[in-house]
Amino acid sequence: MPGPFSSTGTTDVVVIGAGPNGLACAARLAQKGRRVTLLEAEPEPGGGARALPDIAPGWPSPALAHLVRHIDPRVEAAMDLSRHGLDWMAADLPTTVLSPQGHLTLRGDQAEGADAAAWAALHRRLMSFAAALEPFRQMPPPRLAASGNAWGQLARNALGLRKLGATEFREFLRLILINAHDVAQDELTDPRLRAALCFDATLGAWAGPRSPNTLILYLDRLAGQIAGGKAALGLPRDGLPGLARAMARAAQASGVTLRTNARVARIEIANDRVAGLVLTDGTAISAPLVVSAIGPKPTLLNLVGPRHLDAGMTTRLRHQKSRGGAAKLHLALSDLPDFGTDPKARLILAEDEHAVETAFNPVKYGEVPDAPVMEIVLPSAFTGGQAPAAPHVLSAIVQFAPHAPRAGEDTARAAMLAACLARLERAAPGIGKLIVKADLLMPYDIERKFGMAGGNWHHGELSVEQMLFLRPLPQLSRYATPVSGLWLTGAGTHPGGMSGAAGWNAAEAILEAGA
Amino acid sequence: MTGPRFDTAPLLETPFHPRTTAANRLQNWAGWSGYRTAGCYGDSEMEHSAIRNAATLYDITPMTKYRIAGPEAEACLNRLTLRNLAKLPVGSVQYTAWTDDAGKVMDDGTLFRIGPDRFRLCCQERHLPWLLDSAQGFDVEIADETEAVAAVALQGPTSASVLTAAGFDVSALKPFRMQDYPFRDGRLLISRTGFTGDLGYELWVAPTDAVALWDHLMAQGAPFGLVPAGTEAVMLARTEAGFLTANLDFIPAQQALREDRVRSPLELGLGWMIDWDKGHFTGRRALLAERDGQLSRWAIVGLDIPGNVSAEGSVLYYGKKREAGFITAACWSPTLKRNLAIAHVAARYAACDDLWVEIYAQRELQYHKLMLPVRKTERPFFAPDRRRATPPGRF
Known part of the structure; x- marks a missing residue:
């Protein structure tokens, strides 16, 4: 054990992890007058939104996350992100489902084809449910076993649900825990629309569309906005690193001290209180308050350690589900590939609902699917015609990938890459010849590069049994931890995601507690 | 599957069984953690009287025993239990207890410090999953050694005299201390501990030496009134002493339904x-x-x-x-x-x-x-x- 803790620096608050939630939390606390130091292990802020090293010389890599679905309106307004450089190449991207029977493009409730009316009705209904759920994202989850519940706010939110009306409220109760596959089959006939619903319901989850409780994940996706546009899909200029840089500038403008290349080795605890922390280079920083955005598991199991926690909580944390099912594919291309559709869209490569489920089946057993489904973005398509034209890069979230492959990591990665390229070749014949360099991050690679437990980008699976007051664990759901002075935020806490809502909620909880 | 299922088969016999069954006139047996142990050999009042006025042997082999060893065994046990292990020297025993996260008692037991990094935890209930969960993050190994160690309690005012006659000098052994003695080809561990609130010892031995130890003690102890005692007599003695028993005086938190x-x-x-x-x-x-x-x-x-x-x-x-x-x-x-x-x-x-x-x-x-x-x-x-x-x- 090291000697007594003596620090080389001191601050009011240290926030660990400069992802969107860490940045939002740090900014909020700084705006309220706290001296905040934000530590980022990597050279660049942004976490899952940060710029990665180039795929090949001249071909910048997209970030791990490649589209924005939500920015918490409180964060967007209070951090004044547009003033700090946030600009949209597209603030409301259409979605095109690539299919052998012809592509189909979706814009919100507008769909093409025979099911257009059915899609519009379903979309509007789900949007109304999502709108009623959205206020729950902007507050700490309720907890009966704890004091300090915002009963007034909860009552207003519950009333908002009831105000859906008798019929719609009954539909809400029927659908809230249903699976996406059943809804797709009940409400839609067009396999491409079914594919879109099932794909989006399971994107980033360790679940197929027939897995229980997957519709709520779709509702969760709809329950947000970008610049006032509900359930919009945004592509910032310079991609997600553009958003990360704007948030970092905003945080610094609020007074946050950002330290990059500062990887935390451990959180120091004295007399059951946070005393500060020590970086891997030995630097000690003393602070009475530490907020960690890097995920509940790594924070408590690694930085704090079981000896400062109760055994039951340690066990529950170890058992918290955190299986990554999504891989990330980056291709450096010599030219723009031809998918037979306008490339200025989010492309979904899944011909029907069964393709999504079938891609999940082998992953349950630690194997690689033959035909993965994917969400493709071609950032260079949006900058074409501008000088200098960006080199062509394809960014795809590929599902599903085993987080603990039976065949071994390298074999599984090679098999997954081959399956992805074969799938892409069918959708865009000739793409293989354009590839300068291919790079695939499997869930275990994502865990190593980003510290996300199990490579799950939610820092712990977002599933109904790990949502709201169950996220990440009931005892940790209100951002406070049992260690006095240590708080959690980030995607692993309510409401999850990288909208900054979790960061803002945690900051509000800290301020309200007077911690 | 061979043999009857565990829940229909006769309970296990302890290593002392050849002697306890011979002495058990009533063939009165009671289940204890999967073993068959004597409830009463013939007359519980007389067995209790021997606990208070002479000496008794009570087979405590079924007591759950865990071996906890490793460089961080002390740290692990300090995080598990209520008392401070830094205050427990090698060769000493602690009566202790442990709780769940909510601070509710899961069990009490005795913790023996056999070496700087080696302990034995004896308790009423089974706790291996909880112990293994509690060992996460510590360099320590935990194993159930209930079957590997035979144990008998020698309790009563003449118990020290019995041991002296049997060739084990316990004159310097203080309460809650233990000492190692050679016995036949192996070792015998004697701790000055017990569940009667009286002068008494607990003897820990390899199962293969159990019958020989019983015979040796009974032979040397005869002049001091040594007799076997069953659970009924011991429970009366523990109530007189005011000791708590899991599942009788409290419900272990992990078992409570209400x-x-x-x-x-x-x-x-x-x-x-x-x-x-x-x-x-x-x-x-x-x-x-x-x-x-x-x-x-x-x-x-x-x-x-x-x-x-x-x-x-x-x-x-x-x-x-x-x-x-x-x-x-x-x-x-x-x-x-x-x-x-x-x-x-x-x-x-x-x-x-x-x-x-x-x-x-x-x-x-x-x-x-x-x-x-x-x-x-x-x-x-x-x-x-x-x-x-x-x-x-x-x-």
Whole structure:
């Protein structure tokens, strides 16, 4: 054990992890007058939104996350992100489902084809449910076993649900825990629309569309906005690193001290209180308050350690589900590939609902699917015609990938890459010849590069049994931890995601507690 | 599958079984953690009398035993249990307890420090999953060694004399200390511990040496009145001593079905065990909140009751009317000639003023309801000086 803790620096608050939630939390606390130091292990802020090293010389890599679905309106307004450089190449991207029977493009409730009316009705209904759920994202989850519940706010939110009306409220109760596959089959006939619903319901989850409780994940996706546009899909200029840089500038403008290349080795605890922390280079920083955005598991199991926690909580944390099912594919291309559709869209490569489920089946057993489904973005398509034209890069979230492959990591990665390229070749014949360099991050690679437990980008699976007051664990759901002075935020806490809502909620909880 | 299922097969025999079955005139057996042990050899009153006036052998092999070893064994056990292991030298034994996250008692037991990094934990219930969970993050190995170690309790005023006659010099062995002796080709560990509140020892030996040890002790102990004792006699002795037993005096938290049945160490009178300054242990934050917020809901008390009818299972009333608690263990003590009880009372009745016990006394088939005033009294009820005297008295 090291000697007594003596620090080389001191601050009011240290926030660990400069992802969107860490940045939002740090900014909020700084705006309220706290001296905040934000530590980022990597050279660049942004976490899952940060710029990665180039795929090949001249071909910048997209970030791990490649589209924005939500920015918490409180964060967007209070951090004044547009003033700090946030600009949209597209603030409301259409979605095109690539299919052998012809592509189909979706814009919100507008769909093409025979099911257009059915899609519009379903979309509007789900949007109304999502709108009623959205206020729950902007507050700490309720907890009966704890004091300090915002009963007034909860009552207003519950009333908002009831105000859906008798019929719609009954539909809400029927659908809230249903699976996406059943809804797709009940409400839609067009396999491409079914594919879109099932794909989006399971994107980033360790679940197929027939897995229980997957519709709520779709509702969760709809329950947000970008610049006032509900359930919009945004592509910032310079991609997600553009958003990360704007948030970092905003945080610094609020007074946050950002330290990059500062990887935390451990959180120091004295007399059951946070005393500060020590970086891997030995630097000690003393602070009475530490907020960690890097995920509940790594924070408590690694930085704090079981000896400062109760055994039951340690066990529950170890058992918290955190299986990554999504891989990330980056291709450096010599030219723009031809998918037979306008490339200025989010492309979904899944011909029907069964393709999504079938891609999940082998992953349950630690194997690689033959035909993965994917969400493709071609950032260079949006900058074409501008000088200098960006080199062509394809960014795809590929599902599903085993987080603990039976065949071994390298074999599984090679098999997954081959399956992805074969799938892409069918959708865009000739793409293989354009590839300068291919790079695939499997869930275990994502865990190593980003510290996300199990490579799950939610820092712990977002599933109904790990949502709201169950996220990440009931005892940790209100951002406070049992260690006095240590708080959690980030995607692993309510409401999850990288909208900054979790960061803002945690900051509000800290301020309200007077911690 | 070969052989009958575990739940239909006869219970296991302990390594002492060839001798305990030969001595068991009643063939009165009781289940204990999957083993068959003697409930009574012939006459429980006489066996109890031997505990208090001579010496007895009681087969404690079924007691759950865990081997906990490794460079961080002490740190792991400090995080598991309530007491401070830094204060436990090698060769010593601690009576301790441990709780879940909510600070509710899971079990109590004795912790033996066999080496700097090697311990044995003895307890009533099985805890391997919890121990393994508690070992996460510590460089320690934990294994159940219940079957690997045979154990017998030698208890009673003449027990030291029996050991001396058997060639084991225990004159310098203090209470809660242990010592290693050569026995046949192996080793015999003798600890000055027990469950009777009297002078006594517990002997730990390889199962292969168990019968030889029994025979040797019985032969050398005959002049000192050594006889085997069964569980009935020992339970009477433990009630006289005022010791707690899991599942009789408290429900282990991990087994409780009703959420109000769990108890904290503060509520079980075990608050003295808690070392608040040793660093974190499981349940500490909950217990600190209970202590500082005075949130304890129960208190365990020793009671004196008039008359000679045991109050086992009786309900306690405040002012003869309002339910105030219940009795978990009771006996008319042949040693003390007192009617004793261990009871849980709601915290506000902890002083036991105007507290009454309702006893149903069976007299020739017919129950008579008695409402008797109780008086709070110190535990242990029976604590003779001879239990602590070193060198031990030669009776």
